[in-house]
Amino acid sequence: MKLVLFIVAISLPGIFLMVINEKKLIKDFLPDEKIPSFWSRLLNHLIMTVPFVILGIFFYSRAGFTNLTFTGINGTSLLLSLVCALIHVAYYYGYFIRNVDKVTIDRVEHSRKLLGILTRLFYGGIVEEVIFRFGLMSFFVWLGNLVIDNQLVSLWSGNLLAAILFALVHLPSIYQMKVKVTKTILIYSNSMNIMVGLVCGWLYWSEGLAASILCHMLFHLVWYFFEKIKKTRRLASRQAKTEA
Template sequence: MSSPSDSATADETPSVDSDRGSFLRRVLALFALGLLGIAALGMTLATQLGTTPLPPGVDLPLSLLVAASLIPNTLLLLVAVVVGAYCAPRAGFRSHVDERVARGTPLLSNLRSELSTAVGVGLAAGVAIVGFDAAAALVVPEVAQLHGGGATPSVAELLATVPLRFLYGGIVEELLLRWGLVSLLVYLGWRLLGTGVGPSEGVVWAGILIAAVAFGVGHLPALLGTADSLGIPVSPGLVARTVLLNAVGGVAFGWLFWRRSLEAAMVGHAASHAVLVGSSVLAILL
């Protein structure tokens, strides 16, 4: 497993510091980074809960409701960070934050060399998602109904979602899916198949694709809820479109994680949301 430039090859897998204190510091550093996204989610939930009538019998302060709602996401983040801290270096993946804590390597200078690739891949993924969605609306009637259904948000409302998209999407989802899930899948695949000193490209791609599809499938409950509220039948085409659009990003960010770093995947994820928000703003204004 190799990167064309600065990522470690299979024969040069980063040394794994087995010291328990170092492991804990690495976990805490990435968990603290993820808490930025959890905070953004909390602000979004506070806004939503503050404008939604509570169920009968529920009489709790808004702060407690938000805190309780964040517990599952926070615990899942912690598990993913712990799993990644163990599996990622062993599978040849890297994080500049992780390496900074473990070995004192420079963070910003290493990331700076990856920014152009990360932004370019992220923007391309965003354009592909918008393009595939527009094409799906032409051939799947339910997708066109989904686009035309519901209230159109204002530009201000749309821009208010940017912190959640960039911080929760860009940071937390990358920690969950790339640092946690991809690292685990690739590490287990490598150990089970015994493909030499490092995971083969096939094992890596399998991990990336499985995580990408899993992310797409994870969006189906939200799709079902939205479609039901709008009276739109959930057709196979609508389901396939939802899984595909989310998997496109997962493959792009997985490649960045493999060939560059976790932080490059985060930057790429955020860049894709810049395209998605920009296209939505244009649709509102035009």
């Protein structure tokens, strides 16, 4: 029971931030829809999170995991997390932005701005890891162990399944932005989220939940850093044109 309360407790900041900021998303992207009350949104996120906490508690050790402690943050997990984040940044700015229309880019970046970096860090970094790695991956690996007589195959199968589901649950938010959903958008969203999911899953398996949370947080933090650089350059360019 203490462990359940602890996992729920570390998830609460992200849940509260999402509940507060998703109101802005609904208002901007779905203006014709009635915005649910604060308490309805809070209850919705608790219903989406708590069952996976219980799922993780029940299946974690049964799946063969042993590193639940928050001591798995080390040089290896930090380096792998940074590499994952930088690969995404290179893909986003080097390919995605150049192959998607400006309206879509503006809406995608506006949605991130509305959520804010803290929501992305604490909801994405903690709540999503609790749901998809601690809950779902633990269950899938346990299930794999029942039908596959190979621990390594069970681990990677469970990791891949959790990563695919992680990618798929992000698709509705794309359609809610009311943008033209192209093959480029779908390939980018699914491939990047599966990549991040697989890396987080491997760290969860090898180093523990803290390492997967670190990876997911750095994904958003590095992206935010490059957003700020881009914004600074854009403002400097506008100022230079104005002065000229």
